[in-house]
Structure formats: structure tokens, C-alpha cells
Amino acid sequence: MTDHGFPDEQRQGLYRAIHERRDVRSQFLPDPIAPEILARLLHAAHHAPSVGFMQPWDFVIVDSIEMKRAVKALYDQANTEAASHYTDERAALYRRLKLEGIVDSPINVCITCDRQRGGPHVLGRNTMLDTDLFSTCLAVQNLWLAARAEGIGVGWVSIVDPTQLARTLGLPEHVYPVAYLCLGHVSEFLPRPELEIAGWRSRLPLEQLLHGNQWQGHVDDAALIAAIHEISSGETKA
């Protein structure tokens, strides 16, 4: 069998980016991101897979303080509304969470999805219309992982009304603002998700999420379970 895998060090680098990627809100530094780094991140995003090779994404770069403030105002409005869904201790904890770094980060990038790109019959999209949105999310993830490898923090802000966000950014009707991202250098990358550290929610055990007949034998497979535990405990130690 030919080994098409990457050399050990490169493989570890990829897994490191996956496991140490964080959603950043509280640790942004104001220092600008070098243009060549930003270019590499956008290239990484643009090399994501997409349904029918549709490439439905565009990248709206936001660096003006006026636009950032306008988006922050949308966040404040949506966050007040979101907070009203919780009661008692949960409401108090929600209010303590910092859930955006719009103005603190030097640059924001909105990754949008042009739902008409490629015309009305995109290969692979006939039955699952939202595959254009899924494709755009993969561009987000590519950028997010590449950013971690570059030492750049990324925070996704979805606590905004999408219609108002699209209007604020001046997007055409058929373009959906999938991901409003805050990017910047950071003081640190937290070892675990900020929501977990804050006591909001924990990572579910992988064993709990394995389903289907083809897995049944494997779920009881001591070697697989041991391997999963070993990986999880490594993560806890990190």
C-alpha cells in the first residue's frame, strides 16, 4: 500500500491546529495583521471544498471603526434579546460572557454566500439547497485553522440579525452573511473553549456520539475506546 500520508511533523501540525484552534473574544491585541498573513488566510478559505465547485463565498473586509461600531450596535441589540431567554443563574452567567471582539480586533471579515452563483442548477445542489451555505462554512473553517497555525485568533459573531447585518454591509438581496469574523493577534490561546472554562457547557464524550450498526462492534472495541480516552486525556492536559 502506498503511503500518501504527510510526514509525522506535518501531520502533528495539522492535528495541533485542529485541537488548539479557539474561538477568540477576550484576548485580542490591537496590532495589525500583516497583509501577507491575511492573504494566506483568504487563500486557505478560498481552497475549501464547495458543492459543484460553486465557490459561493465572498470576503467582505471590515477595518473602519465606523462600520465596526455599526455591527457592534447590531450585536448589542441582538444580545439583549438573547439574554432575555435565560433566567436566574443562567441569565447572570450569560451576561458575564464576552461573546464578541468586534471593535477590539484590528480587522473583521464577513464571509458571505452568494446563493445564485453558478446559476440555478449547481451540480450536487438540486436536492440539498443549503449545500451552498455548508460550503461557505467550510471556507470559514479553513480560514480558522490556518489562522491558528499563523498565531492569529478568530472569533465568530452570530449574535446579530442577518438581515440587518446584510443591510449594514450593503450586500445584495441574494447574498447571505454566513460568518462575521473578528481577526487579530492574541495575548493567549485558551487551552479549552471559553464557554467550557466559564462553566456554560462541556465537551461531550465522543463515545456518546458514535451511532449506527457499522459502529456497534467498534463502540465496544476496547482498543478504540482506549484510544479515544488517551486522546481526550491529552487534550485535558494541554
Ligand SMILES: Cc1cc2c(cc1C)N(C[C@H](O)[C@H](O)[C@H](O)COP(=O)(O)O)c1[nH]c(=O)[nH]c(=O)c1N2
Ligand atoms: C456557527 C457558529 C456561531 C458562533 C460560534 C461558533 C460557530 C461554529 N461561536 C463560537 C463557539 O462558541 C465556540 O466555537 C465553541 O464554544 C467552542 O469553542 P472553541 O471554538 O473550540 O474555542 C460564537 N462565539 C461567540 O462568542 N459569539 C458568537 O456569536 C458565536 N457564534
